[in-house]
Amino acid sequence: MNPLSVVVRTICDVFAWFMGIFGVYIIIHGHLTPGGGFQGGAVVATMIAFLLVSHGGKKLLAFARPGFYSALETTGLLLFICAGFFGITTTLFYNFLAGQGGLFGSAVPIGPNSGIINSAGTISLMNMAVGLEVIGGLSLIIIYMFKGIRLFENAEGSGETGHDR
Amino acid sequence: MNWQIHLPALALAIPLLGAFASPVAGLGGRSIRNAWMVFISIATTAICLLLLNRVLAEGVMVYVMGAENWNLTLPSGLSWPIRIILQVDAFSAFMAVVGSVAALAGAFFSLQFMDKFTGLEKFSALYFLLVTGMLGMQLTGDLFNFFVFLEIASVASFGLIAFWRDRPEAVEASFKYMVISTLSAMFVLIAVGFLYGRYNAVNIAAVARMMHMGYAEKIALVFLVVSLTMKCGTVPMHMWTPDAYAEAPAGVTCLLVGVSQASLYGLFRVCFSLYGVSLGSTVVPWTIIVMGVLSMFIGVTMAVIQKEVKRLMAYHSVSQIGYILMALGVGLLAIRDPQAMAEYGFTAMKGGIFHILNYTMYKGLLFLTAGALFYSSGSRNLNEMGGLARVMPHTTFMFVIAAAAIAGIPPFNGFVSKLLIYQSTFAVYPLLAVVALVTSVLTLASFVKVFQTAFLGPARKKFEHATEAPGSMLIGMSILTIVIVAITLFPTWTLSHLVEPAAKALVDQAGYISAVMGGGL
Numbered sequence: 070m071n072p073l074s075v076v077v078r079t080i081c082d083v084f085a086w087f088m089g090i091f092g093v094y095i096i097i098h099g100h101l102t103p104g105g106g107f108q109g110g111a112v113v114a115t116m117i118a119f120l121l122v123s124h125g126g127k128k129l130l131a132f133a134r135p136g137f138y139s140a141l142e143t144t145g146l147l148l149f150i151c152a153g154f155f156g157i158t159t160t161l162f163y164n165f166l167a168g169q170g171g172l173f174g175s176a177v178p179i180g181p182n183s184g185i186i187n188s189a190g191t192i193s194l195m196n197m198a199v200g201l202e203v204i205g206g207l208s209l210i211i212i213y214m215f216k217g218i219r220l221f222e223n224a225e226g227s228g229e230t231g232h233d234r
Numbered sequence: 235m236n237w238q239i240h241l242p243a244l245a246l247a248i249p250l251l252g253a254f255a256s257p258v259a260g261l262g263g264r265s266i267r268n269a270w271m272v273f274i275s276i277a278t279t280a281i282c283l284l285l286l287n288r289v290l291a292e293g294v295m296v297y298v299m300g301a302e303n304w305n306l307t308l309p310s311g312l313s314w315p316i317r318i319i320l321q322v323d324a325f326s327a328f329m330a331v332v333g334s335v336a337a338l339a340g341a342f343f344s345l346q347f348m349d350k351f352t353g354l355e356k357f358s359a360l361y362f363l364l365v366t367g368m369l370g371m372q373l374t375g376d377l378f379n380f381f382v383f384l385e386i387a388s389v390a391s392f393g394l395i396a397f398w399r400d401r402p403e404a405v406e407a408s409f410k411y412m413v414i415s416t417l418s419a420m421f422v423l424i425a426v427g428f429l430y431g432r433y434n435a436v437n438i439a440a441v442a443r444m445m446h447m448g449y450a451e452k453i454a455l456v457f458l459v460v461s462l463t464m465k466c467g468t469v470p471m472h473m474w475t476p477d478a479y480a481e482a483p484a485g486v487t488c489l490l491v492g493v494s495q496a497s498l499y500g501l502f503r504v505c506f507s508l509y510g511v512s513l514g515s516t517v518v519p520w521t522i523i524v525m526g527v528l529s530m531f532i533g534v535t536m537a538v539i540q541k542e543v544k545r546l547m548a549y550h551s552v553s554q555i556g557y558i559l560m561a562l563g564v565g566l567l568a569i570r571d572p573q574a575m576a577e578y579g580f581t582a583m584k585g586g587i588f589h590i591l592n593y594t595m596y597k598g599l600l601f602l603t604a605g606a607l608f609y610s611s612g613s614r615n616l617n618e619m620g621g622l623a624r625v626m627p628h629t630t631f632m633f634v635i636a637a638a639a640i641a642g643i644p645p646f647n648g649f650v651s652k653l654l655i656y657q658s659t660f661a662v663y664p665l666l667a668v669v670a671l672v673t674s675v676l677t678l679a680s681f682v683k684v685f686q687t688a689f690l691g692p693a694r695k696k697f698e699h700a701t702e703a704p705g706s707m708l709i710g711m712s713i714l715t716i717v718i719v720a721i722t723l724f725p726t727w728t729l730s731h732l733v734e735p736a737a738k739a740l741v742d743q744a745g746y747i748s749a750v751m752g753g754g755l
Contacts, residue, residue, distance in 0.1 A: 139257065146254035153247065161243035162300040162318075231400030232351040 070215070072125035081123035085116050092116075092200075099196035100189040106196040110203025117208045126215055133212055138205040145202030152194045166190035239304050241285045242297040242320040245330060245369050249278050253362035260355025268345050271358050275334075275341040278365060282334040286327040290735055294323045294749035296375065307750045315437045315750055321375025323746055324739035325587070328732060329372045329499045332591050335717060336492035336598045337365045343602050343710030344485030346703075347609060357397060364390035364489060371496040375750060377426045377508075378436040380500060384422060384465070387493055388415035395482045395490075407477035414464060414474045421461035425454040438508050439750035442743065445512045458504045459518065465497035468559060469529040472552045476536075479548035480614075484605020485710070487544065488598040491551060495594055498558060502740060505566055510743040513569070522563035527669050529556030534676040542614045543604040543688065546680060547597070550640065553673055554593045560670070561586030561655045564662050569741070578661035583737040584729065585654030591733070592639065592647045592721065599636040599714040603629050606703040606711065607688060616687045623689035625700045628708055630689050632715045637685060639718055641678035647721040650729075 072078065092113030099105030121129045156163030166173040167190030175188045187193070252274030259270035289295055298306050299318040307315045322330075341361065348354055367387025374380050392415070396408030426436060432450045433441050445451065460471075467475035479487050505518065513519075533553030540546035561582045568579025606629045611619055623630040639646040642653075652674060660667040703711075721728050739745070 143254065143257045147258070150247065150251050150254050154251075156300070157240060157243075160297070160299060160301055160304050161240065161247055163302075164300060231398060232353050 070121065070126045070218075072128065073123050078123050081119055085119055088116050088119065089113055092204075096196055096200035097193065098186065099200075100192050101184040101186065106199025107203050109196075110200040111207055113200070113204045114207035114211065117211050121211065121215060129215075130212070133208070135209060135212060138208045138212070140205070141201050142205030142209070145198045145200070145205065148198035149195055149202070152191045152198065156191065162191075164190040164192065166194070167192075238284065238288055239295075239297070241281055241288060242295055242322050242373050243299065245278065245281045245285055245334075245373060246320075246366055248281060249274060249362045249365040249369065252278075253359045253366060256359035256362065257355045260358075264349075267355060267358065271341050271345065271361075274362060275338045275365075278369075279331075279334045279338045282327070282330045282369070285322060286324075286331050286732075289322055289324050289327040290731070294321065294739070294745060296321050296749055308752060314435050314440045318379060319375045319437060319750060320373050321439065321746070321750060322373050323742075323749070324735040325503075325737075326372050326499070326739075328587070328736040329495060329590070330369055332594045333368050333372065333492035333495060334365070335713070336594050337361075337368070337489050339598055339602065339710045339713040340485040340488035341710070342713065343488065343605065343707050344483065345706040345710075347485055347605055347707055348483060351397075353397075357394070360390045360393045361486065361489065364394060364486075364493060368489075368493045368496045372499050375439060376437050377429065377441070381419060381422045381426055384497075384500075385419050387496065388412075388419060391415070391478075391482075391490060391493065394486045395478050397483055397486070398481070401481065403477070404481040407474075407481040410474045411478045414471070418461035418464045421457040421464075425457035425461070428454040428457075437750060438503065439747045442508050442510065443747045443751055445509060447509075447512050447514055451509075455504070455509060455513075455518065459501065459521070462497045462501040462504070463522075463525060463559070466494045466501070466555055467529075467552050468525045468555060469532050469552065470525070472529065472533070475552050476545045476548040479551065479601070480542060480544040484544075484601055484608065487601040487605070488710075488714075491597050491601065492594055494551070494555070495590055498555070498590070502562055505562075506569070506740045507743055507746045511570055513566070516567055519563050519567035519569075522566065523560050523666065526556045526558070526560030526563055527666060529553060529559065530673040531556075531669055534673045534680070538676055538680045538683075540680075541616050543607060543616055543619075543684060544601065544614060546616075546684065547600050547604055550600075550677060550680070551593075551597050553677065554589070554597060554640070556673070557652065557655055557670065558586050558589050558593065560659060560666060561589060564659055564666075565737075565741075567662065575741070578658040580737060580741070581654055582658035582662075583740065584733050585651050585658060587736050587740070588651035588654065588729065588733045589648075591728075592651050592718075595714050595717050595721070596636045596639040596648060599632060599711060599718065600640065602707070602711045602714065603633040603636065606707055609703055609707065610700045611697060616684065619688040619694075620691040620697075621689075621693040622697060622700065624693050625697060626689075626702050629703055629711070632711050633685065633689065635715055635718055637681040639722070641681055642674045643678070645722055647718055647725065647728075650721075650725040 092109045095104040095112055096106055096109030153162045156165045168174055168176055172187055173190050173193055175185050177188050260267045296307055297304050297320040301317055307319060364387055367383045367390060370383030371380055392408050392412050395411055396404050398404045428450045429441050430436050433444050435441050464471040482490060530553045533549050533556060537546050537549035565579045565583035568574035608614055610626055613619060639648040642648040656667045656670055
């Protein structure tokens with residue numbers, strides 16, 4: 070893929086930040102508004118597709134390191150299962166933070182209200198964990214699918230490489 | 235409060251942790267990654283054994299994820315269960331043990347079998363994800379979660395079957411399996427949708443309690459039976475089995491055998507616990523029996539003519555699934571009639587459930603020996619092998635045990651379960667027992683062929699540098715061999731302590747319902 074014109078690139082550079090912020094908003098408001106870890110993570114990962122289209126493949130592959138996204142993925146998954154294990158003195162996945170005060174445990178007020186963001190306990194933690202996982206996973210998928218296209222563009226019939234050492 | 239109440243949840247959480255932490259363990263290099271794989275497999279198997287022990291002692295276990303109390307199935311006086319509920323009776327625990335032993339053997343085998351490849355941290359992550367999916371299907375008490383775990387198991391299998399991605403055949407097999415799995419998962423989802431629309435519940439016990447046969451229930455039943463028989467490779471829908479089993483790495487094939495048993499578990503959980511006596515007519519039992527007979531016969535006739543070792547064995551697994559389906563179909567036929575149940579139905583169910591145990595053990599072992607043959611000779615084709623007994627004495631010994639067991643030669647465990655199946659199906663319709671016997675003879679014939687061509691005969695020049703399979707592969711194979719020999723030596727103990735409680739639990743629909751729903755509304 071070739072880079073687009075300088076106008077498109079500049080606008081995309083600015084706009085990509087808004088997409089990232091919007092995705093993070095969806096992730097951390099997962100328990101109050103529609104969406105959550107997966108949806109927010111997908112929005113953030115769109116950023117990679119966005120930059121790929123505007124800046125072209127060469128530049129994207131120069132700065133997008135698969136190892137970094139793998140690490141994001143693993144961190145998210147481990148955070149998720151740990152949040153489950155911390156509740157095991159009661160039951161697995163027990164919401165041990167809810168109602169305990171502090172950053173994640175505010176009490177929910179009675180009556181109609183617009184919702185309190187730090188009231189969800191481990192659910193917020195899990196939304197963030199899933200968000201990290203999806204950002205990592207979908208970005209990797211985009212990068213590898215792009216590499217797959219390049220494989221055919223070269224047209225040398227090189228084919229898929231296996232796992233042989 | 236005893237920590238053992240958490241066993242059902244731990245049986246899922248430990249392999250899940252194993253999968254998620256595999257990339258981290260992979261950073262530490264080869265020995266740490268292998269140690270992690272061994273540790274998680276042993277821990278999972280130990281948890282499943284403890285779970286079986288506890289279920290046999292104290293009856294059906296329930297576990298409510300994330301609740302204030304592990305047995306709070308009906309919170310705040312509600313009349314139907316909410317939250318994710320795991321429900322483990324003797325049949326589930328039995329299946330979990332069978333599956334986790336296969337997973338343990340496959341993991342040990344894979345350590346050195348896969349050693350010459352890259353990407354192994356992803357391999358072990360997918361492997362444990364597959365174990366989680368399999369155990370989840372067997373331990374859940376909830377139809378929708380059954381679908382979720384079915385999907386987890388399917389997605390993990392796609393990656394594992396296509397692990398040798400530079401082989402076009404492997405990619406094709408994985409794609410075929412992907413189409414079949416997605417189709418059957420959608421069928422399950424449609425069926426769950428029908429039942430949910432009708433009863434506002436997805437918990438198996440809650441739906442079973444309110445079950446009243448109507449059109450929606452019949453449609454759901456058709457979707458469930460078709461999709462689950464498709465996933466375990468019954469004859470009209472068996473075309474993915476030979477490809478997927480033959481192309482997956484051998485350790486994975488051993489686990490896939492256990493995973494196909496999880497679909498079989500789902501089928502019988504649906505037929506016995508969800509529908510049970512309200513099935514009404516004999517259409518569904520006879521459908522299952524006919525599918526079983528067709529699988530047995532067509533599977534084995536296809537197997538006899540194969541030239542590739544693993545393909546041949548894969549067709550045999552179609553035929554062995556047929557035995558189990560036929561036996562449990564006969565049990566289902568007798569479910570409304572206590573006299574028929576006492577005369578032949580319960581014997582058939584014992585035979586079928588015993589055959590699940592035997593089949594997973596010897597079929598897993600056969601696939602592992604096929605992997606060892608491939609490892610040493612570098613070939614999958616029987617025509618290119620020969621005289622390998624000279625260089626691989628241990629593998630040969632274990633292959634003979636497994637082949638004798640699958641062919642049902644008397645002292646071995648396969649004989650015991652097959653005899654129970656012959657006896658009980660003869661009482662229903664003699665032709666069934668005749669087909670089963672003929673199948674058994676053909677099974678013997680094809681394994682004599684494999685033994686003769688691969689292991690016997692003069693030593694071949696090109697195999698003079700071939701060696702016996704290395705240590706961890708032998709450990710993996712000997713785990714299954716030891717189990718087979720133990721069942722062979724103590725068939726009565728196995729029947730009365732493992733198989734009979736599982737069969738009783740499967741028939742006891744009221745007990746399954748009351749464990750979640752309590753005494754009454």
